[in-house]
Structures are given as structure tokens and as C-alpha cells.
Amino acid sequence: MSGFATSPPVRLLARIGALAIGLLAALGRVAMFAGRTIISIFAPPYYPARYLEQMAQIGWFSLPVVGLTAIFTGAALAQQIYTGGSRFNAQSTVPAIVVFGMVRELGPVLVGLMVAGRVASAMAAEIGTMRVTEQLDAMTTLRTDPFQYLIAPRLVAAMISLPLMVMIANAIGLFGGYLLSVEKLGFNAANYLNVTRQYLEWDDIVTSEVKAGVFGFFIALMGCYHGYHTRGGAAGVGRATTDAVVSAFILILFSNLLLTVLAFG
Amino acid sequence: MTEPKIALNDLAKAFGDKVVLDGVTLAVEPGESMAIIGGSGTGKSVMLKCILGLIQPDGGTIRIDGEDTTHLRGRARREVQAKFGMLFQGGALFDSLPIWRNVTFGLTRGRAMDSGRMRRLAEENLERVGLGADVLDLRPSELSGGMQKRVSLARAIAPRPQIIFFDEPTTGLDPIMADVINDLIRSLVEGLGVTAVTITHDMTSARKIAHRVAMLYQGRIIWHGPCDRLYDSRNPYVDQFVQGRADGPIQ
Structure with a gap:
């Protein structure tokens, strides 16, 4: 009997099974964490100051890095489309494709990734350190729910900040493409802007903003979840930080694919 | 007969296969200072x-003032928590907040309110632990370990709890600072008339602050008695522990 249970194909199946169960259990834990956070948004006491502080942390202080990313990417995109397009005489599509590329994909995804790198890691490190130094326990014994005081403000602030930042990043990205096209590639400025306006559609903007909101949700959720469940001192905080960023990246890229297929497929 | 302040009955807890509490039964009377000793x-x-x-817990009951609090949640749980103060081992001060907000956190529950009154309250409670108003606006990281512990003590007593728990209050402090903290704990327990439960493996500290001592071994209370019986308990486990010998029944 023991020979059967330890034979390689059975062991492989057992491994796959264990992996699947582990994945489902993790999914369940994350879902319960999200549910508890959402409930705690609506339950008193309220901490308006914490919400504003997080908006500043997530949104305002991320603007420089997001702006730089957007302008460089917009300009690089314009150059690539121009070079690629010139092979079949389609250089004139530059403004149109810059609009599509920036607003539909690059704006939200790049902002999501940049903010995930900056903010999900910081959240996991801060909350994780509070966990290992017993500050979370201390907070609970002082009758304050860490979900209300720490986690809900981060989730809400991220879901509000990300759409605002994506709006700004889209505008800066389009401007980057415009700048390169007009100053280097010799496009007519008025013509370029005209085409840009023509191809900039309301539906694309809405999709862009929805994506941003979803990404913000995942960034804060992963940062807080991994921080909250940190175990084992400084090394544990390091692990939580890495896990938060990696899982936020994967969730952003995967949900982006789903949303893109849903909206444009 | 009065109700015990804290009554544990057959408390059990396991993490996975590892049994940590294996039927702990213990009663702490009102106004009593109890030390729980035992190895790491x-x-x-x-x-x-x-x-x-x-x-x-996985099993057993916890009663506070006769009320079963084992499975309380939400508002009912917070009402019971209002009776508790806790001094954490590392202090567990909120390092993003200045000292005075730390001390009054239990009163404001983290909200920004009544700043003037809260600063005065912080000052009052800091005075009780021997700290001056000059630390009010500092951050926890700017204080030494001993001072952090005092601030943490001030934070624990600020909401005027009925029961205070001390988790290894003297660990990591030099012997003189440890004695200062022991004195503080004793005077606070007497001055405020609270019930105190201290967990420690510092025998000097246990003898100084506790009326009664209980020893936890392998998830059970194997001995309890008045503090002065600690060194003639006739229990080989307690003897080995309080005398700090490597050889004996505890391996």
C-alpha cells in the first residue's frame, strides 16, 4: 500500500492537489480580509484625518514619479509608432495610436505598477513592522480596530487617488507624444492636437478610470494583507514587502488583461 | 464570596499540531497582583x-467579573477591553505618533480630538511614571528603552483600567531600570487599586511585584501559591526554575 501512495505519479497528483488547496485557501483569506475592510469603512468611529493623510501619501507624493514615467513613455511610444509606421507609410497614425496606447493601456498600467512599487511595499513594511512589534495588538487593546484606523483609509485612498493620477498621467503621456512628434518628427502642432481630440473617446477614458480604481484596490489590498499577516521579525517584514509588490503586480497585469478583453474584445 | 476578577477554566489552545495551552485553570482575585512564571x-x-x-482559545472559558468573555466580538468585546490595560514587552508604542498622542490613544481611540485636554491628561499620566512634560512632543524612537517602557506604562494606565497585564516588564532593561519599573508597577497597582497579572521569568521582579505566583509548564498551571512560598514550594519543577538550574525535571 505504501508503495502506491509514494509512487511518483501519485506524489505528483498529491503535490498538485496540495497546491490547488493552498491557492484556494489563500484566495479565501484575501476575500475575507477584503470583506472585513469594506465593512469597517462604514462602521464608526471615522478617521477623516487618516483618509486625507493616505490620499497625500498615495496620490500626491507619487505624482513626480508617475509624471516622469508618463512623459518618457508617451514620447518613446510616439517615436516607435513613427519608426514602425514609416515602413508602410503610416507615419500619420502617430497621434491616434499614442491616444489609444496611452489612455487604454499604458496610462493605467504604468501608474498602477509605479504606485504598486512605491506604495504597496510601504504599506506592507509599515503594517508588517507594526505587527511584529505588537503595535497592532496594542491598538486592539486600546479599543481601536486596525481595520478602521489603518487599513480602510489606505484602501479608500488608493481607490480614489489612482483614477485621479491616471487622468493626470494620461494627459502628461499624450503631451510627451505631442512634444516629440512636433519638436523632433516635424508634425504640425494644430493638426496633431486635432487628430488627438478626434480619437480621444469617452469610452476609453471611462475604461482607463475603471482600470485605475481596480488597480488601486489591489495595490492597497495586497500591501495591507501581506503587512497584516507578517510573521517572524525583520525577515518577515522583508518577505511581506516582496510578496505585496509581486502579488500586486500580477493582479494588476492580470486584471488589466481581463478588463481589456471585456471592454474591447 | 466575591467573584474572582479573572477566572480561567480549562483553557486550551493549539497552533496546528503544537499544543500551547493544555487546560489552564486559574483565578485572580480583585486587587491582587499575580505573577505567572515559566520558561520561554x-x-x-x-x-x-x-x-x-x-x-x-480552542476550548475552555474566560470569565471577567463573572461574565463569560471567551467568544465576545465587536462592541461587547470592546466594552470588556475597556477594563484592560496592557504593557507590551517591547513597549509597542506607535512610532508614527508623538508621545502625548500615544499616551492618550486609549482615550481618543486614535481620533484627533480635544487636543488641549488630551495634552494635559498625557502630562498627568507621564508624571505618574516619572516623566516630565519635555517628552510630550518627542517620537518614541527618540527615547531610550527604559523611557519607552514608562511611556507605554503611562499609555496603559491612562484610560484607568481595572486590570493591567504586564508582559515581561523588565526584559531588556538594566538592573537599576528594571527595579525602577518594578517599583512603578507596585506603586501603580497599589495607588490605582487595580488587579495585575504579570508574566515574567525574572524572579526578582516576580517577588517584588506579586502577591501570588503561578507556574505554567507544558500548557498547564503546575503550581500556584503566595509569593513567599516560592522558594519552598516542594515542587521539583518550581524549585528548578526559581533556582535556575540546568539539571532537573524540566529539560
Whole structure:
């Protein structure tokens, strides 16, 4: 009997099974964490100051890095489309494709990734350190729910900040493409802007903003979840930080694919 | 007969296969100072966290003033928590907040309110632990370990709890600072008339602050008695522990 249970194909199946169960259990834990956070948004006491502080942390202080990313990417995109397009005489599509590329994909995804790198890691490190130094326990014994005081403000602030930042990043990205096209590639400025306006559609903007909101949700959720469940001192905080960023990246890229297929497929 | 302040009955907790609490039964009377001694990993902290409601026990009951609090949640849990103060081992001060907000956190529950009154309250409570108004606006990281512990003590007593828990109050302090903290704990317990539960493996500290001592070993209370019986308990486990010998029944 023991020979059967330890034979390689059975062991492989057992491994796959264990992996699947582990994945489902993790999914369940994350879902319960999200549910508890959402409930705690609506339950008193309220901490308006914490919400504003997080908006500043997530949104305002991320603007420089997001702006730089957007302008460089917009300009690089314009150059690539121009070079690629010139092979079949389609250089004139530059403004149109810059609009599509920036607003539909690059704006939200790049902002999501940049903010995930900056903010999900910081959240996991801060909350994780509070966990290992017993500050979370201390907070609970002082009758304050860490979900209300720490986690809900981060989730809400991220879901509000990300759409605002994506709006700004889209505008800066389009401007980057415009700048390169007009100053280097010799496009007519008025013509370029005209085409840009023509191809900039309301539906694309809405999709862009929805994506941003979803990404913000995942960034804060992963940062807080991994921080909250940190175990084992400084090394544990390091692990939580890495896990938060990696899982936020994967969730952003995967949900982006789903949303893109849903909206444009 | 009066109700015990804290009554644990057959408390059990396991993490996976590892049994940490294996039927802890213990009563702490009102106004009493009880020390729980025991080696590292014998479940002292877990027991404390069960009473505080930070960990859910697998079995048994916890009664506070006769009320079963084992499975309380939400508002009812917070009402019981209002009776508790806790001094964490590392202080566990909120390092993003200035000292005075730390001290009054239990009163404001983290909200920004009544700044003037709260600063005065912070000052009052800091005075009780021997700190001046000059630390009010500092951050926890700017204080030494001993001062952090005092601020943490001030934070624990600020909401005027009925029961205070001390988790290894003297660990990591030099002997003189440890004695200062012991004196403080004793005077606070007497001055405020609270019930105190201290977990420690510092025998000097246990003898100084406790009326009664209980020893936790392998998830059970194997001995309890008045403090002055600690050194003639006739229990080989307690003897070995209080005398700090490597050879004996505890391996």
C-alpha cells in the first residue's frame, strides 16, 4: 500500500492537489480580509484625518514619479509608432495610436505598477513592522480596530487617488507624444492636437478610470494583507514587502488583461 | 464570596499540531497582583492574549467579573477591553505618533480630538511614571528603552483600567531600570487599586511585584501559591526554575 501512495505519479497528483488547496485557501483569506475592510469603512468611529493623510501619501507624493514615467513613455511610444509606421507609410497614425496606447493601456498600467512599487511595499513594511512589534495588538487593546484606523483609509485612498493620477498621467503621456512628434518628427502642432481630440473617446477614458480604481484596490489590498499577516521579525517584514509588490503586480497585469478583453474584445 | 476578577477554566489552545495551552485553570482575585512564571514557549503570552481577546482559545472559558468573555466580538468585546490595560514587552508604542498622542490613544481611540485636554491628561499620566512634560512632543524612537517602557506604562494606565497585564516588564532593561519599573508597577497597582497579572521569568521582579505566583509548564498551571512560598514550594519543577538550574525535571 505504501508503495502506491509514494509512487511518483501519485506524489505528483498529491503535490498538485496540495497546491490547488493552498491557492484556494489563500484566495479565501484575501476575500475575507477584503470583506472585513469594506465593512469597517462604514462602521464608526471615522478617521477623516487618516483618509486625507493616505490620499497625500498615495496620490500626491507619487505624482513626480508617475509624471516622469508618463512623459518618457508617451514620447518613446510616439517615436516607435513613427519608426514602425514609416515602413508602410503610416507615419500619420502617430497621434491616434499614442491616444489609444496611452489612455487604454499604458496610462493605467504604468501608474498602477509605479504606485504598486512605491506604495504597496510601504504599506506592507509599515503594517508588517507594526505587527511584529505588537503595535497592532496594542491598538486592539486600546479599543481601536486596525481595520478602521489603518487599513480602510489606505484602501479608500488608493481607490480614489489612482483614477485621479491616471487622468493626470494620461494627459502628461499624450503631451510627451505631442512634444516629440512636433519638436523632433516635424508634425504640425494644430493638426496633431486635432487628430488627438478626434480619437480621444469617452469610452476609453471611462475604461482607463475603471482600470485605475481596480488597480488601486489591489495595490492597497495586497500591501495591507501581506503587512497584516507578517510573521517572524525583520525577515518577515522583508518577505511581506516582496510578496505585496509581486502579488500586486500580477493582479494588476492580470486584471488589466481581463478588463481589456471585456471592454474591447 | 466575591467573584474572582479573572477566572480561567480549562483553557486550551493549539497552533496546528503544537499544543500551547493544555487546560489552564486559574483565578485572580480583585486587587491582587499575580505573577505567572515559566520558561520561554510555555504559553504565557498566548494565555495573556487569550484573556485580552487577541487570540481565540480552542476550548475552555474566560470569565471577567463573572461574565463569560471567551467568544465576545465587536462592541461587547470592546466594552470588556475597556477594563484592560496592557504593557507590551517591547513597549509597542506607535512610532508614527508623538508621545502625548500615544499616551492618550486609549482615550481618543486614535481620533484627533480635544487636543488641549488630551495634552494635559498625557502630562498627568507621564508624571505618574516619572516623566516630565519635555517628552510630550518627542517620537518614541527618540527615547531610550527604559523611557519607552514608562511611556507605554503611562499609555496603559491612562484610560484607568481595572486590570493591567504586564508582559515581561523588565526584559531588556538594566538592573537599576528594571527595579525602577518594578517599583512603578507596585506603586501603580497599589495607588490605582487595580488587579495585575504579570508574566515574567525574572524572579526578582516576580517577588517584588506579586502577591501570588503561578507556574505554567507544558500548557498547564503546575503550581500556584503566595509569593513567599516560592522558594519552598516542594515542587521539583518550581524549585528548578526559581533556582535556575540546568539539571532537573524540566529539560
